[in-house]
Amino acid sequence: MKTFLILLITILTIAFTARDAFSSGLDDTPNFYIGSSLGLSGSVIKDLGMSPLTYSGSNFRTNISFLRTNQNRIFEFRFDLDLGAMGNQFSSSNIVDYYGMYQSTSYLWNLPVSLPWESRLFLGGSLDLISANRFHNAYSNNAYNFDFTATLSPVLKSQSPFSLFNQDFSAGMSLRLPFVTYSIRPAFNSSVGSGFLDEYESIWEALYNSSKLRGPSQSFITQFSSSLNWHIRNNNRIKLEYRWLYYSIDGQNPIQAANHAITVTTLFAFK
């Protein structure tokens, strides 16, 4: 069953990405964008496999994205990377290096509803992969700590065009709520809290054995983003985006984590 789920998630990821990244147009006037961004993010994490304390810190955020959009559909593939460090409220020397990777593939359809301000509403689905890696500098043998989740979520997104100072803008907001999550959280992450290191298992065995399919009550992952697009020449865009991510994984070494990111993206349009 587990092997089947791993295969299914891998195939879904590839299928979502390949089909839409390389297909030839969705309808009359599709626009294909390639974007890259720089920004900052802040992370907050409470990982009982690492510490009973909450750690927080700032990260450097970068991102690449592929966006295909028209009046009726939006397809987006994006990969975000966070590099940073976190600490707790008590000690400036208890530093945790943080490497976060977020990959998201979403596909949305325009809902035929009438909204004010020429706004449009999209509904669709998203597959989000999160790999959060933490390295505690004050620890040694159990310094490395990580979790991985793959979540299927329904997504609701709004887009509202407007003009300001004779320039075209659009504002967007989207919300994702979890449907089902596949998580990996091996026991060798733990030093405190419940659970044991299980070092008699190989790393691969531990990864495999810890993998689990969870519903929203066991693994709650939600994302909200708001963006401001400035439509510049040749349909290119500059996007200011704020993204908030929260996730929790219950179980042997529970995790609660949040991430706020502000990025500036340049989106280059290709017909």
Add this chain to the structure above:
Amino acid sequence: MKSQFLILLCFILGSFVFNSCEKLLMDHDPEPDPEIIFDELWNTIDQKYSFFEYKNIDWDSLYTVYHSRIRERMTPFELFNVLADMMFELEDGHVNLSTSFNLSRNWTWYENFPDNFSTSIMVRNYLGQDYKISGPLRSQIIDSVGYVYYGSFGSNVSAANIDHVIDYLSDTKGIIFDVRHNSGGNLSNANLIISRFADRKRITGYRKYKKGPRHNDFSEPVPIYSEPAGPRQFTEKPVIILTNRRSYSAANHFIMQMRTFPHIQSMGDSSGGGGGTPIHAELPNGWIYRFSSNITLDADQRNVERGIAPDFQVAMTRQDIILGRDSIIDQALEYIKAQH
């Protein structure tokens, strides 16, 4: 214009509303009061420390003894002393409480024993001035016998370092590998060196892992294997490892594994022990502590937590030190020359 500002307002508000959402969703940190800190430490060690049975420690009775010293209003220094005293009872060099003002420790594994080593005698009268330095390895040829000193497994050895040493000493009558005063470090350094002395793949020890909260909840012994690697091995001539009470942790592990090979023996004093892999954890006030999390057994399944007795017990006397002689190196030289 009104609608534009409303849209912008939605964007800005949306960003800020979620900014503090996790405060509602995330659990609060435990209060850093002495009672909670004490219980967190006691409970974690109770469930995860690996040598209660081997050392015959009554951890429950220690709770009673030390919990009675916990007061609601204690200074950090007072609290540290209570926790440090309780952890001292574990008689384990891998058990420490680390704060910005002090580090608790139990170093009786070497403090109550003779040194059987003098760095200055070793450097001045044996290594001399023309010894080779290959990374952290210092090597010399003394009376046609190779001598290598490795002072810390925390100093990383590269494959090139150990291969240079093996090449340099390949024509000698044997090698003396000195890990006295080596208090451990990274086991990968030990494994790299062992691979250059291994004649074939062998079981060189076992580990038992904690797998439940009770003091005797362990896995079955899991074999530790060592095998040859690299371009050349030193397996045809005798090797003597020099040990003393300050050969601890990764050095203890190294001695245990090396002695499994038939051409390798140890000489000097018993090693200091340290057979449990230490893991770290944190208390609700940010203090870091560590403790042994598993049990290491030698190839005959003997516990090595309290050290490994040498094949040849040799001690340095006061007279040796006055004369500038390292009698342990001297005896190792004689032994190897006699074998040739």
